[in-house]
Each structure stands twice: as C-alpha cells, then as structure tokens.
Amino acid sequence: MRMTYPIALSFAFLINFSVQALAHDAFNPANATIAQMRLALDAGQVNSEQLVLYYRSRIERFDKKGPHINAMISLNTNALNEARQLDVEAKNKPHKSMLYGIPFIAKDNYNTAGIPTSGGSAALKHSVPAANAFVVQKLLDQGAILIGKANMSELAASYGRLGYSSAGGLTVNPYNTARDVSGSSSGSAAAVAADFAAFALGTDTGGSVRGPANVAGLVGLRPTLGLTSRSGVIPLSLTFDTTGVLTRSVKDLAIVLDAIAGADSQDVATLQQPNTLNNYVDALGRHSLKGAQLGVITNFRGANAEVDSVEQNVLKELTAQGAVLVPVTLPKEFENLWKLVLGPVGEAEFKPQFERYLQTLTGTQPRTLAQLIEISSSRRVLDSATPVNPERLKGLREAEATQLTDSPTYIHILTQVIPSIRQELQGLMAANKLQAFVFSTMSCPATPRFGHADPTYICNDEDTYRAGYVASAAGFPEVSVPAGRVSGNMPVGFSFMGLPYSEEQLLGLANAFETAGPHLPAPELR
Secondary structure, three states, X not given: OOOOOEOOOOOOOOOOOOHHHOOOOOOOOOOOOHHHHHHHHHOOOOOHHHHHHHHHHHHHHHOOOOOOOOOEEEEOOOHHHHHHHHHHHHOOOOOOOOOOOOEEEEEOOEOEOOEOOOOOOHHHOOOOOOOOOHHHHHHHHOOOEEEEEEOOOHHHOOOOOOOEEOOOEEOOEOOEOOEOOOOOOHHHHHHXXXXXXXXXXXXXXXXXXXXXXXXXXXXEEEOOOOOOOOOOEOOOOOOOOEEEEEEOOHHHHHHHHHHHOOOEOOEHHHHHOOOOOOOHHHHHHHOOOOOOEEEEEOOOOOOOHHHHHHHHHHHHHHHHOOOEEEEEOOOHHXXXXXXXXXXXXXXXXXXXXXXXXXXXXXXXXXXXXXXXXXXXXXXXXXXXXXXXXXXXXXXXXXXHOOOOOOOHHHHHHHHHHHHHHHHHHHHHHHHOOOOEEEEEOOOOOOOEOOOOOOOOOOOOOOOOOOOHHHHHHHOOOEEEEEEEEXXXXXXXXXXXXXXXXXXXXXXXXXXXXXXXXXXXXXXXXX
C-alpha cells in the first residue's frame, strides 16, 4: 500500500540526485521527454530509481522551498521501492511498454489507492480511495510510476482564485511566480513545467487542461468526450468532463494517449467509441501541414495585442509549411457558451454527480454535499492557513440548493442546443473541407496570481477561456501547443480542434507545427 506524508516535511531520508549518482556517461533527465527517457532506460544510461530520485530532488528544492511553486499536495512514498522493483524486473522483460519505469503525477481528483484524493478540498484531505481511477490503473499496469498528486482549483472550479485550494493552497507559475497557472489542473501543469515528473494527468471540463498548458509552455489535450475514462475521478459535470494529459511534446502526449485511451464498462461515454482506436505515436508522421485545410477562428481576438501577434506569427508559419488557411467566423452565440451551455448544465449536474462520488468513499468521509459544506465552513478550516475561497464556498451552497436536472432548460440544452452546436461545427468543416479549426488557446496571457495586483497586465476580455468552451460544449478534441512568449516571460499556446475521435490527425498536425515552430526554453528555477 502506498503511504503519504506532508510535502513540507524534509526529504532528508532521500539520496540527493546528482551527477555523481550516475556513471560518467549517464543520461541527464533534466527536462527530458518520455521518448528520450525510454531510449536511455533501454540503453542502461539511467534507471527508474535514479529518475525518481531526480524528480524527488526537484520537488524538495523548488516546491515548498526556493520559488515555492506549490504544485504538489502529496507524494507516493513507495515510489522509490516501486522503481527499484521495476529496475530488477526490467532485466528479464524484453518487451516493455513505452511508459515502463517512467514517473508521472496525477491531479488530486483522480482516485489513487493508498494515497488521499481530496479534489483540493480540506473536507476530503484524508479520503483514501480503495482503488485507483481507471486511467491511473492503466498507467500503472504499463509500469509507469506515480510520484504524487498535484494541487488544483478546489473541486475543479476556480471562482476567481486560479490554482487555489483549501487542501493545497496556491500554485504559482514556474515561468513567473507572480502569475497563476490557470485552472483547474494548475498543479499538474506547474509540476511538469517545473520538471517534477515526465508528464501529468489533468481533467478538462471548460478548459482546465488546455488553459494550464497554454500558460505553462506545455502540450495539453482535451480528448474527445468518451475516448478516455472518467471512472474513479471526482466529477464536476459529466456532460463535459474529460480526462486529459499534459506533456512537454506532442510525441509524449501521443505515447500517454496510447496508454490510457479505451473503453471502460464503468464509464458509459467510453462505450460509444470506435471499436478500433488509432496508434497515436505511429500516426504522427502520417500527417503534414502541406496542403492541410485549416479553419482560422476569428471570434476571440482583440483582448491582448501580444497574444494576437503570436497568433499572426503562427499563421505565417503554418502558411510557410504549406497549410491552406480559411478564415472562419462562428455564429455569435459561440462567443457566449458559458452562459448558454456550460454554466447551466454544470449547475444542474454538480450536486447529484458529486454526491454519487461521495457515496463511494469509505470511513468517516462526507457522503453528501451538505456534509462537505459543513466541514468546509467549520472554524477548523476557515481559521486555517488555507481557508476555502469564499466564492467557492458560496458556489457550493448554491449547488446544494439547486434541483435542476429535470428542468426544461437543462433538458433543452442537452437535447437541442448541444446537438445544434455539433452540427454547426461539422457543417463548417464539411463546407470548407477543413481538417481542423485553429486559434489562440486563450485570448490573454496568464493572469496575476490571486492577491498580487499587476497594473501592467492587459486583458480586454472578461473571460479568456471563451475559445475553449467550443470544444467543451461540442465534446470535440482540442490540443494546445506552445507557440511563443509574451511580456512577463509568459508562454502562449495555439490550439488545433477537430471532429470526434480525430486525435490521430490533430496530433499529427500539432506535431508538424511543433517540429517547425518555436522551441521555448524551460523555466529557470533557483
């Protein structure tokens, strides 16, 4: 069984990873990709124990010390033993998976056996699931090593405090600690950007993988709804919830997607996927930008001149690589999808779906939203160093008083509005013979972290996630790829969005852009 301990405790018992710990010709894991690690592991230039020690050392130096990134909530204290066991087994295991012996991090709303799964809520801080989430188990079955759990916006909703939770405090951006890491997969993105693991799992409802990837210089995928399982994951709104991935490269993302995609009898949405899924890694080289018809969505520009400038540079590069760009202006209602679709459906679904999850918990954990609210509003939590965000607590109380899942509005959105959104997008793609839609992932750079005003920050958009709501509302896949840097050393991403189960094509296009596009340096932590 895995055990945990507070991250603030010393890692004195660990052997500090250093160059001396490896042979003189050893592999350097710093900011290495999964593909690079696989080659080094197979060549005997590094072993899994050394990788775990490297990442543990990074966490010790930079998570609660130094720049205080605060990406992690808990650690798997058995990771080192697991790595050693894998190293022994590897000697007699000629056919290893791509992820065999590779460390990763899971967002703290993924169930992990023996490790608390809080969803960022202090009320669930000691909730230890009996079994792993389906996706986590798929990774472990292939020999991946869970290093620990990442902080997140509380119960996957930020309410103005991006990356803040009562269980974990505030996560900051490794590129600039005065900025946030978007939300709600904040800790997952910060952890990969800070080089605490090779990759991380996140969840995306309205942009919670794509937004953090955008501001942390990473590749992030919101897959087709139903491509990856959500069972064993704390829900926010199952009409839109997806389990996604954050990596350093498109190829790494394809490697992880190959490992986690597939049907799960416990998640009915996955039972609708094609019988034969693609091999995403093998398909990367089959797609080129030359001759690719790409629909450039124009609706979400004008909020920040620097982001718009990065987009124009990307479009020039796409054209230089032979892509055919077709300007597309979506109907006006696509600019207001939170109010029209995501918000009302989320309000209706959260309480019943969340309480269904609470019923699976063991011991003395809260079993109803009312019980969770009671703990969250107790003096013990409110007087702590990390009280619940008052606006998040208000949102929970409003959800407790809501009974909307049988309302005419909710039913109309599910049966009429969402299908019409899908049909509109499919029609535009067919009429223009498009392979994908493209656009800036967010309309503005990362915002100043909560409690730190920045008068130089410019964003003329009340909601910088609006472009991301399109894929969320439709259930379509979208991948965000690093595209440039703007003021404040802030990364900016660019998105490719396609039809359901078009991940093979999207990742191929994104890979072609990544290969030709800018190569951004990792953050320098001290």
